[in-house]
Structures are given as C-alpha cells and as structure tokens.
Amino acid sequence: MTTLFESQAPRPLADRLRPSRLDQVLGQQHLLAPDAPIGRMAASGRLSSMVLWGPAGCGKTTIARLLADVTDMAFEPLSAVFSGVSDLRKVFERAKQRRGDGQGTLLFVDEVHRFNRAQQDAFLPYVEDGTVVLVGATTENPSFELNAALLSRCQVYVLKRLDDEALQALLARAEEEQGGSLPLAEDARAALIAMADGDGRYLYNMVEELAAYPADQPLDTQALMQVVQRRAPVYDKAQEGHYNLISALHKALRGSDCDAALYWLARMLAGGEDPIYIARRLTRFASEDVGLADPQALQQTLAAWDAYDRLGSPEGELALAQAVIYLGTAPKSNASYMAFNESKRAAKETGSLMPPKHILNAPTKLMREIGYGAGYEYDHHAEDGFSGQDYFPETMERRQFYRPVERGFEREVRKRLDYWAKLRRQRQAEES
Structure with missing residues (x-):
C-alpha cells in the first residue's frame, strides 16, 4: 500500500513513463504482438513460467509487471542480488495462502542468474506444482547460468536491444x-x-539531466558530451559478451572482412578486454585459418604480440590492429588444422602400432639381428633426394591427412606433394 508521503515523493522519469499496457512496450513485438508467444499467453489469461533474456533497459521488468496485471495475479518482485533462500520461503508461503484463496502469484526474479545452483533448485517444486509462475530476468545467457532442471520448466524468450526507432x-x-x-x-x-546504446532506462536518465538546460540554447554534440558522460560499452569479459565478440572477430577474419574485424577488435578493447587474450586468439587464427596459405601470418601475429608486450596500451594496440589487417587480407586455408585433427583421430583408432623396422635405429647387436634399420634408404643418396619409402606402421594403410588448397603458398606446397606422390608411385611400380 502506497503511503501519503510515498505518493508525493519524486519519481524517476523512467518510472513515471513505465508502460501501463503491453501494447505500449516498444521494440519487443516479436514476443508481445497478439499472435506472438507472450501476447497469446496474455490474451488467454494463462501464463507459463519463463525466463526473459535481454540487455539492460529493454523492458524485462515492465513486461513482468504487466503480465501480472492482465492475468490478475499477485506480483512478487525479488532481486537475486539482495535476496536469499529465506526470502524465497516467505514468498512461497504467501503464494500458498493466495492459492488457497483462488489467486495465483507471479514471482519476478531480477538478475535470476545470480542465484546459485542450490537456490535455483529451491524454485523447482513450487514452479512444478503451480504455486508460483516464475518470470526470471537475466542479461546473461541462460544456457550457461541456469540449472538445466529449472530451464526445462521455463520458456526462454529473447528480448531485443532497443533499436533507434524505439x-x-x-x-x-x-x-x-x-x-x-x-x-x-x-x-x-x-x-x-x-x-543510449539500446537502453531505454539510460536514455530517460540522460533526458532528466538535460531537462534543466534552457530550451533557447540548443546543445551541439560536443556540448552534449560535456553535459552527459558517455558510459562504457556493455561488455562482460567473463561472460557471454566476451565469447560473442571474439567469435565475431574470428569469423570476420575468416571471411576476409578486415574492416568488420577491426570494428570488433575496437569493441573488445573499448570494453576492457585483455589485449594479450586477443593476441593469443589472433595467433591461434593464424595457424587454424590461414595456415600455410601464408606462412608469414604466424610470424606477423607473434611479432604483434611481442610489440604489445614491449609497448603496452595504447601504443601497442596498433600492432594488434596491423595483425588483424594482415590476417583479414591473407589467403585462407584450414588444411593444417584439418590434417592435425584427422591424424589425432587416426592415432586414437590405431592404438600402439610400432613404426616400420626399416626406420628404427639399431644401436645394439640384438636390434640389428631382429631387423631394426634393415632396408632403410637414405633419401639424400637418391638421385632426386626422395626414396619413396613408406613411413607408416606396417599394418596400417597409407593415409592422406594434409590436403593443401589452391590458394596462396599452399598452391606451391600442393605441387611438391603431387610431385612426391608421383615419384612414390613410380618407386612402388619398380619394386613390384
């Protein structure tokens, strides 16, 4: 119940302008339209438990409040930051009493991902038997942060960052x-x-800061920046934002779009990502996605890493940008990556096969007597520097793991492999 003093207290603009109907919520029509999932539930008056996953300021709390209104359910808000199991017990007791009186309870848990596994388990029986309809709000990927058991009892709905029109x-x-x-x-x-960066609440907060300025003296962009401090981009180095942006950087490089890759690099650095982590991932990319199509790619990334180690930020960040440009414009081949993975699978499948005896050293008389080193042909003694012998285990058929592409330096490597394969066939034909 709101007291007289509370009703007279000033309220933030974001609270005063909170929508009073679902059709007033902007930017989430894919969920709230009459034929959309949440819209259909609201129209029917029957809700199932759900998790609302989306960025800050996109309307998660507002939607939960409005769902309680349209279904005549009691609204029980909790913050996982400030609440514990004892708070949950109190909510569940009140919900049981209401259920006995014929009223349902919508339990809204903000930042639900901050509850630990045991606390999340506490929801299960009450969600299962319908004592509460749980609406959890989270900015983090539920797949990583919520129990599988809890997720299996909830629908996950993804809210969008507010676009410029909204x-x-x-x-x-x-x-x-x-x-x-x-x-x-x-x-x-x-x-x-x-x-505002897609955050409606933050936009309203900035509007309140600007409201005190005289209307006849409009601010330009530079003056606006002095009045309203730009916040840091939303980026959590330990959570999904970290993985999303490095994935975007990696895939832009793989797609040879160095401009997009530079953008994702800048986004990561602006968000406070560790440049050494970026250097490490660029080095991995040089081997995995460029490989021998451009052998200099690995050297370039290692040089950029070394330059950053010597210079630090911000000077050393230019070296990382140079490496990104080099990798983005380099010819691509994952042939080395695929060859290594295939060879690892073959090693697991074949177990402990011995090398063929002809390529084993024979430092003792016994080893020579049982055939170690017998028949080995020293390649440098061959006229063309190639003996054509087989170096796989004797009981294993010859396999081709490395298949170079027709791009960059690997085109030359492929010519060499084709030449040696031709000589090998000739040697085998002569021996037979």
Whole structure:
C-alpha cells in the first residue's frame, strides 16, 4: 500500500513513463504482438513460467509487471542480488495462502542468474506444482547460468536491444512528459540516441539531466558530451559478451572482412578486454585459418604480440590492429588444422602400432639381428633426394591427412606433394 508521503515523493522519469499496457512496450513485438508467444499467453489469461533474456533497459521488468496485471495475479518482485533462500520461503508461503484463496502469484526474479545452483533448485517444486509462475530476468545467457532442471520448466524468450526507432519513440514520450523539446541540435539528438546504446532506462536518465538546460540554447554534440558522460560499452569479459565478440572477430577474419574485424577488435578493447587474450586468439587464427596459405601470418601475429608486450596500451594496440589487417587480407586455408585433427583421430583408432623396422635405429647387436634399420634408404643418396619409402606402421594403410588448397603458398606446397606422390608411385611400380 502506497503511503501519503510515498505518493508525493519524486519519481524517476523512467518510472513515471513505465508502460501501463503491453501494447505500449516498444521494440519487443516479436514476443508481445497478439499472435506472438507472450501476447497469446496474455490474451488467454494463462501464463507459463519463463525466463526473459535481454540487455539492460529493454523492458524485462515492465513486461513482468504487466503480465501480472492482465492475468490478475499477485506480483512478487525479488532481486537475486539482495535476496536469499529465506526470502524465497516467505514468498512461497504467501503464494500458498493466495492459492488457497483462488489467486495465483507471479514471482519476478531480477538478475535470476545470480542465484546459485542450490537456490535455483529451491524454485523447482513450487514452479512444478503451480504455486508460483516464475518470470526470471537475466542479461546473461541462460544456457550457461541456469540449472538445466529449472530451464526445462521455463520458456526462454529473447528480448531485443532497443533499436533507434524505439529509442526515438521513447524520446518523444519523454519530451511530451517534460512539456517541451530537449535543448538539442539535430546532430546532438542523434548522438543522444547513439549514447543510449539500446537502453531505454539510460536514455530517460540522460533526458532528466538535460531537462534543466534552457530550451533557447540548443546543445551541439560536443556540448552534449560535456553535459552527459558517455558510459562504457556493455561488455562482460567473463561472460557471454566476451565469447560473442571474439567469435565475431574470428569469423570476420575468416571471411576476409578486415574492416568488420577491426570494428570488433575496437569493441573488445573499448570494453576492457585483455589485449594479450586477443593476441593469443589472433595467433591461434593464424595457424587454424590461414595456415600455410601464408606462412608469414604466424610470424606477423607473434611479432604483434611481442610489440604489445614491449609497448603496452595504447601504443601497442596498433600492432594488434596491423595483425588483424594482415590476417583479414591473407589467403585462407584450414588444411593444417584439418590434417592435425584427422591424424589425432587416426592415432586414437590405431592404438600402439610400432613404426616400420626399416626406420628404427639399431644401436645394439640384438636390434640389428631382429631387423631394426634393415632396408632403410637414405633419401639424400637418391638421385632426386626422395626414396619413396613408406613411413607408416606396417599394418596400417597409407593415409592422406594434409590436403593443401589452391590458394596462396599452399598452391606451391600442393605441387611438391603431387610431385612426391608421383615419384612414390613410380618407386612402388619398380619394386613390384
């Protein structure tokens, strides 16, 4: 129950403009439209437990509140940051009492991924028997952060980052609430939308900061930056953002799009990623995706890593950018990567096969007597420097693991392999 003093207390703009109907929520029509999953549940008046996964400021809490309203359920909000098992027990007891009176309970848990495994298990019986309908909100990938048992009892819905159109609509609502346009030049208005970075709540917070400035003195972009501090890009080095951006960098490089790769590199550095981690992944890429199509790729990345070690940030970051450009524009081949993986599988399949005796050293008389080294042909004594002998185990058929592509330096390697294969066939034909 709201007291007289609470009703007179100032409320943040984001709270004052919180939508009162589901159709007022912007940017999530793929979930909330009448024919969309949550929209259909709301229309039917029957909810199933769900996890709302999306970035900050996209409407997760608002949607949960509105779902409780349209289904006439009691709304029980909890924050996993501030709550424990004792708080959950109290909620479950109240929910049991309401259930006896014929009313359901919507339990909204913000930052649900912050509950540990044991705390998440505490939900299971109450979600299972319908004592509560759980609506969990998280900014982290539920696949990594939530128990499989809990996930199996919930639908996971992915909310989108608010696009520019949605943010423009929110800005218009804010100006209507404030009673006039913000003191912004056209370029500064666009910059304000960009600074919100898809977060509606953050946009409203910036609007409140600007409301005190006189309307007849519009701010340009530079002045706006002085009034409203730009926040750091959303990026969690230990969670999904970390893996998403390194995946984007790796795939842009593989696709030979060095411009996109430079963008993802800059995003990671702006988010505070460890440049040594980036250098390590670039070095891996040089072997996995460029390989012998350009043998210099590995040297370039190692040199960039060394340069960063010597210079540090920000000077050494240019060396990483140079490596990204080199890798993005280099010919690509994963032939070495595929060959090594195939050879590892063959090694597991064949077990402990001995090398053929002719390539074994024979330092003792006994070893010579049982055939070690017998029949070995020293390749340098052959006229063309190639004996053509077989170096696989005697009971194992010859396999080809390495298949160079017709790109970059591997084109030359392929010519050499084809030449040696031809000589090998000739030697085998002569012996037979």
